Amino acid sequence: MMDLEAALKNLHLKRPLVVFDLETTGVQVGKDRIVEIAMIKVSPDGSVVRKPEKAGNDYRILVNPEMPIPLESSLVHGVYDEDVKSKHTFGAIAPGLVKFLQNCDLGGFNSNRFDVPMLAEEFLRVGVDFGLEGRNLIDVQNIFHKMEQRTLKAAYRFYCDKELEGAHEAYPDTAATLEILVNQLEKYADATISDSRGETVGPVPSDMDELHKFCQRTRNADLAGRLIYNDDDVIVFNFGKNKGVSVKELIERDPGYFGWMMKGDFPRYTKRVLEQIKEGTLK
Numbered sequence: 001m002m003d004l005e006a007a008l009k010n011l012h013l014k015r016p017l018v019v020f021d022l023e024t025t026g027v028q029v030g031k032d033r034i035v036e037i038a039m040i041k042v043s044p045d046g047s048v049v050r051k052p053e054k055a056g057n058d059y060r061i062l063v064n065p066e067m068p069i070p071l072e073s074s075l076v077h078g079v080y081d082e083d084v085k086s087k088h089t090f091g092a093i094a095p096g097l098v099k100f101l102q103n104c105d106l107g108g109f110n111s112n113r114f115d116v117p118m119l120a121e122e123f124l125r126v127g128v129d130f131g132l133e134g135r136n137l138i139d140v141q142n143i144f145h146k147m148e149q150r151t152l153k154a155a156y157r158f159y160c161d162k163e164l165e166g167a168h169e170a171y172p173d174t175a176a177t178l179e180i181l182v183n184q185l186e187k188y189a190d191a192t193i194s195d196s197r198g199e200t201v202g203p204v205p206s207d208m209d210e211l212h213k214f215c216q217r218t219r220n221a222d223l224a225g226r227l228i229y230n231d232d233d234v235i236v237f238n239f240g241k242n243k244g245v246s247v248k249e250l251i252e253r254d255p256g257y258f259g260w261m262m263k264g265d266f267p268r269y270t271k272r273v274l275e276q277i278k279e280g281t282l283k
Contacts, residue, residue, distance in 0.1 A: 007182040012206045013044040019107040021174040023077040033065035035079045038170035062087045077168045091126035107138035109177045117223035124268040136212035159183035222270040
């Protein structure tokens with residue numbers, strides 16, 4: 001079995017990588033809130049820092065979401081209203097998180113589609129500047145789906161030959177995700193497969209810049225995948241009747257559509273990208 005600490009050198013880090021997991025009140029990025037966070041930072045020198053630092057046998061940051069936690073969500077992750085009523089709000093811990101994440105790439109399991117957009121949304125909601133520009137986003141689930149096609153529990157069993165205890169608790173999920181990542185890089189260092197379209201996929205690169213590209217399913221302009229880059233590097237809509245239409249051209253032609261989106265139930269980060277396109281600072 002792989003020595004995880006020794007295997008971290010396979011990550012070929014140029015700057016720290018923070019692997020993290022969120023538990024939330026639900027799955028709607030624009031409406032739901034974080035109730036638990038766990039993070040592991042791996043630095044280029046191989047040192048590992050966990051957030052929070054270990055308290056007993058627990059690595060968890062519980063967060064008061066300032067809204068009721070639906071029972072169906074609590075039954076999944078085990079965090080109930082009573083657990084968080086006396087905890088800090090996200091606004092209170094946000095400055096410390098930004099400092100911890102400064103100049104770091106981000107990794108997780110299904111993180112490009114959920115955890116990263118949710119984290120960015122929470123920072124924007126409380127007015128804390130948290131930029132994603134220049135960060136590599138490493139999604140272990142995308143590597144898994146591209147190379148094996150399957151859940152975190154199955155991935156842990158497949159790559160690490162272990163059963164995941166405490167699934168849907170933030171720290172066990174985070175630790176398992178990091179261990180899966182280093183096993184994936186070793187397993188797929190020289191591997192290629194033919195996908196459903198007959199195209200060759202792999203090997204999986206260990207360089208973070210290249211791994212960032214490998215983890216992308218689409219080239220998103222926002223985080224939720226509502227706005228994407230097409231093959232000509234033009235930002236287009238990725239939903240509804242205007243799917244494939246240039247964002248810049250449509251909002252110039254129909255300012256009302258821009259207004260509808262800005263007033264609608266879209267994530268704050270999507271709205272910020274729309275404003276940048278309208279102002280001409282993002283093309």
